[in-house]
Amino acid sequence: MSLTMAHGDLRAAGERYLERIGQADEFGAVDMVLGLLEDGVSAENLLLGLIAPAQRRVGELWAANRWSVAREHGATAVSERAVAAIAARARPEPVLGRITVACTDGEYHALPTRLLAEVLRLRGWQVDFLGASVPGPHLITHLHQTGPDAVALGCALATRLPRAHATLTACQAVGVPVLAGGAGFGEDGRFAGLLGADGWAPTADVAADRLAGGGLPPFPAAPGTLAHLSDEEYTHLTRRRGDLLGAAMTALARAYPPMASYTVPQLDSTAEDLGYILDFLAAALYVDDAELFTAFIAWSTGVLLARGVPAGALKAGLRVFHGELRDFPRARHLLVLAMEAANAADAELEI
Structure with missing residues (x-):
């Protein structure tokens, strides 16, 4: 299956995938994504063209009160399992540098950040994915121990911005640049710039492109303090x-x-x-x-x-x-x- 065909086919497959995760059908969802992988759909296309849109739809269904919290949680858990299955099947050797990927302290919406981690792995990075709600001091200890080239910091909810600010400032203080991502930083990344992040990306593939470009495109100089x-x-x-x-x-x-x-x-x-x-x-x-x-x-x-x-x-x-x-x-x-x-x-x- 070509990538051109895959885009159209994935739109149709998305409804079937949504049905499976909505029923908490873990085996059905995993079998489906692995079958598409075997048919020639790239792992990155499955992550960003199938699973990510389905999860956005899950959020919409919850907001509209068509799905309960339990059903939304079950669907997300199945998608996490599907991501893990794709990652286990597609294992490229790291040929680039090392990236630490983490959710900011207090942020428990980890799946979008996990998708970024897997896309970076597919692109050739060695990735340390630290998961949800990583306390700032523990993240800094990890940076001292591993010496990554950059930190990719996820923040889905704007209520976590003060903690994200403290975390990215601490990372920069030990010499590690921070690429910010997630809806919490604003659709246009304006809060990432305001809080002094070294860069921002709206999607996982854009983040991977920017990191592969040899550095993070800087924001215009942010104010030294939030006056x-x-x-x-x-x-x-x-x-x-x-x-x-x-x-x-x-x-x-x-x-x-x-x-x-x-x-x-x-x-x-x-x-x-x-x-x-x-x-x-x-x-x-x-x-x-x-x-x-x-x-x-x-x-x-x-x-x-x-x-x-x-x-x-x-x-x-x-x-x-x-x-x-x-x-x-x-x-x-x-x-x-x-x-x-x-x-x-x-x-x-x-x-």
Whole structure:
């Protein structure tokens, strides 16, 4: 099967693969990818043209409440097994340098970073894949022990950006450049540049191309410090997270009467959702980017509506935080913008 044919065939195969992983059919999924490999589809094409798109579809199905968390987790576990099967079958000898690939501390969405690791191996790199949520100090110890040419750092959620910043700064301090990747750094990589990464790549194949080019294309010079952090809103918000969450739950119960009939699981879910709002607000404060927060709120509006939670509940939560954060002008401004984004998303979804 030629690579030209494989692109068209893989689109059709993608539905069959999605069906298998959706049923947690590990043997069926593995047999399928190995069969395609034997038919001549390249390992890299299977990783990026079959498995990666299927996983994006899994996320969409979860967001739309068509798949449960359990089904999404099962599908992801099967895809991890399929990636491992492809990697075990395709074992090129390393002819280039050594790359350490890791998820930033607190980041547990490891599959995209694992795909990058396998693509780099296929391209001839010796790869140390360290997996999910690698604490910064332990990563630095690994760098001292192995001396890689670069670190590829994955970050899927923007809430992990402060830890990613600390990690990439520590890597550079010991002389190892960092290539950033993952949705957490922004679709255009703007947060990677802001935080001082040596380079950014939107996809695994682009990352491999850039590393093979003899170096990381530098970003324009990033500011030496994030000057906006001098107001300490980010620091105080993160330190007070627990207290703010408790106060918000109490205030929300008064401001949103339907909460009076919530079950314990519903109350737990509400607290979890409020926690996500605080975490994304903190991340937006850290990088001083309103769109990071408003985009999350617009997305959350759709996710909650798909689960039968009216947009009014989310808006009430935003108003509660606005009232609680009286001494946080930047945070209050972001919350006002977020309420506007929630209104716009609600109106669009009702059309």
